[in-house]
Amino acid sequence: MNAPPETPSPVELRPVPGSGGRTRSGSARIDAIDALRGLVIALMVLDHTRDFFHRTAFTADPLALDSGDPVLFLTRWITHLCAPTFVFLAGLSVWLQKASGKTPAELSRFLLTRGLWLIILEFTVIGLGFNFGWWLFAQVIWAIGLGLILLAGLHRLPPFSLAALGLVILVGQGVLASVPATAFGVAEPLWRMLAIPGPASTALGFLLVAYPAIPWLGIVLLGYGLGGALTDARGLKKRRVLLTAGGCILVFAIGRGLNLDGFDPRPWTVQDSPLWTLFAVINTSKYPPSAAYGLITLGLALLLLAGLDRWGHRVAAGLRVLGRTSLFTYLIHIWLAHGLALAVGVATGVPASAFLNTISDPGRLIAQGWGFGHLGVYVAWAVVMAILFPLSLWFDRVKRDRRDRWLGYL
Template sequence: MLQQPLSSPKRIESIDLLRGLVMIIMALDHTRDFFHKEAFTGDPLNAATTTPILYFTRWITHFCAPTFVFLSGMSAWLQHQRKTTKELSWFLITRGLWLIVVEIFIVTLGITADIHYSIFILQTIWSIGISMVLLGLVIHLPFKLILLIGAVIVLGHNSLDFAEAARKGIVPIWWNFLHLPTVFPIADGHVVGIFYPFLPWTGLMIIGYCFGKYYTSLQPEKRNKHVLYISLLLLLIFVAVRFSNIYGDPADWTKQKDALSTFLVFMNVQKYPPSLLFMCATIGGALLFLSFVKTTSGKLAKIIIVYGRVPFFYYILHFYLLNLLHILAYLSRGHSFAEGLKGIPDFPFLFAVPGEGYSLGIVYLIWIAVVIALYPLCKWYDTYKTTHKEKKWLSYL
């Protein structure tokens, strides 16, 4: 267990590049949620009703949350190189609690535009926050025990699927926070939506932390080869275990009317919460990309890295920008502002009507415009953080 800070290491730009890429892709999924005409009326992963491009648009964004959580664990290990265990533990716990507050009040508002908070949303930032808190506690344990805890959670959490199926999804609320998404009332006119139960995400962050030690122990020239082998192993596990239909995902795949539909069903593994196979496919793919990164000196890479250096800042801004554009689009379709504020009964989002929206091509154009529009702000903030390292509070943003 590390107790003394080591020399401060340089940032590993390949990690920032991967993080930046998934942040950019993430905005595509949220743009689709806000603007696609079928966002609230159809399932883009339903092989019977989707199209290949719509399926791909949704499926490619599966890489975002698990990769970001995994890299958050790796980043915690990298911070351990310049902080004592006590310092890192305090930082992870306090930042994790801050992220939970941000999710409940700032991100929820950015998604729903509802100042009355009819629904409090617990999704990505909440799961990262609670996982940071728990990681901040377990890093005091011996490293091998930390690795064991992470492995048991990631490999074993799908065993809870059998109990949930036996109970037909009727479980105590603490179980929902751990493993089974739900929406439950907390007061008159207010509900909480648990969309990211934290147990699998915590396990993945712990594994990312442990992988950080392995990754930094390798010489740069060996890293890509080792990461390639690990990524291929994860993808092989995904294919073999998924094919068996025995374990690793609560929904079995079945043969469909044609090869393409069968492939789409085979690849459609559970994200809420992330199954073992979901994590194998996405982290395997993310590491495969990382293994092929030879240089980060290109102009495009430098642009993408900017997003990867300020992911939280970008995450908050992109929701508010998307919602602003979404409101303007709603008004442009002939609705009034008062109508938008009133909303639709039993529908959690304001300024939205199920079935209204735009084609997938328009969604892609809006996505690209939003990402480009946020670049100057992200670049400014990255420069500000770099030149004001003495301001410790910036590390919480």
Template structure:
């Protein structure tokens, strides 16, 4: 993992972030294929093996993005910055992400000004977590890391608690830990797709990890990232085999090898359970250890995309959705078949494509976005516009 600037931009982190961006595009392109909807944990009797493994692969996106958001904050922090200014930067940066979730990103998903539901998804969760990190800047780093560990390790002890009154507690717990659809006014509702409590813990841990990466030697980084990743994967196996703790949905093993493997890996994403986090963050740390000293030459495009993750996130949503609408028009569907109030995508009933076609769609999406991502990375590096510090 090589540092490429005075703020220690690690190539391995950019490459890992770029890799999960590509995986994320697979997940979002797959959602336009139609057919069976996917829940988490997945209904194994209702999904094909291809759909299961595609969905399982994309589980890595949200937790790795969240951890690396904290890592980036830890890497960017410098003792020359006045603590209050740094705290305010994190708070405003998080607020910008929350605002983007409910405006620019919401519009990318719906292409509609009348769709009645707002989705508090991963960008919202990262934004809230960054704001919490900002508010806690006067708390010693060790205490913040300990708090993050307690949250990540302990939040599943709260799985059985579902308060419905008073209203303020119901709302608060829906935001923190209990995925709910909450009424606002009229037909307008909000769904807390990503309850934020485990994400807050992950960002606090990531911030501590980023600060440690700045000071540790290459050999120490490589050794401890590998140990941490292996330890998390081992803990995942212990938790899922024992079914004692770590996920609200236990695995039901039946003695069939493939079925049992799928049961083992079929963990809860909303909110991110301890088992889910161990399963995804463990391999990510192992990959970071392998890319500690240098990333392979083939990963250069991943590093480029990983330097501008928000650009890629927003860009691919608009490109995918626009391409699907154009595809539906070219199939001969009349304008009257597009209903942006009845269906979140607005696409005609019956629109879709075979699941395997997701992969060429992803390849085209990445190829179309990549030149613009390179240009935006250059613009961001020039610091010509202040807003790029938040995106």
């Protein structure tokens, strides 16, 4: 019996020659995807290292257009690529699993358990690592987790319809933001987790929502829905990847250039110099992701994906290691960066207690004058990466040598 149109043939995708073969979930391994995921892991480590080490991390907006500090602006802005890329590739990876022959029932079961596992990690290991104290922090792992749970049912629909739905969510999510969370009364925390970022009090403690799930679901659906358009048995359909990237950037340039209503909640204005005017144009809303933000970041991510498809030297090989162990590396880097900050702080006379509840209550660190300039941040990033990479390399070898089922969840 032929497979339905929305279900790719199990033989459509095969391991790409020269790649890592297949993922543990059975989907074809495409080196460029691993390398791109590894690149944004490295950028994400920079972003979080800056959070723990920069002297103004808790007192100033790094994207402020009046700071006069282009290095700080670019250090923060380049890391905007991380979350959309992770979320988009999460959706694309689901399509690859389905295209590689996983049955609808098997895929739904995996997505449900994987999504629940990610949510558990977000509100325990990850939140504690960021804060060194109990709180509830809804970040990108929460958004991906709920996206996978919803995709456990939605993947049975035609991919094109899910791509269209994802685009509608990305463009129209501003409608959700127009409904104040306080209008929901005791359900305010739930509405925040779904639609509007911000703080809320819950029976389990203080909740900070940075990544409401519905807006990011749009990017998950785009990744899944475009999977067949961007990949095939040979790996990437590079021409389509480039065309999609160019289309995203072109639409961004037109919509953002004209300050179209609803494109981004912060219209850009001319600044004192051409450089800062450019910064104003690209300084789009991430919380929640606007259409402008989604288009420019996904456009750049797809350009990088096409470039990495032909990049075969040792740096790309290292990025692939990080990409193949992305969740493990993500979990480790938080505790490593925060722990390194604590160690350096204690060595320079800052009480260890100041590093507890670091993000929910940074006042003690601010009072101590903690932090370094750009050089100190980049040195700390290099140290974290130097410790992190051997751990990722070790775990990559473990995953290649062992077939324990639980390894598929890391």
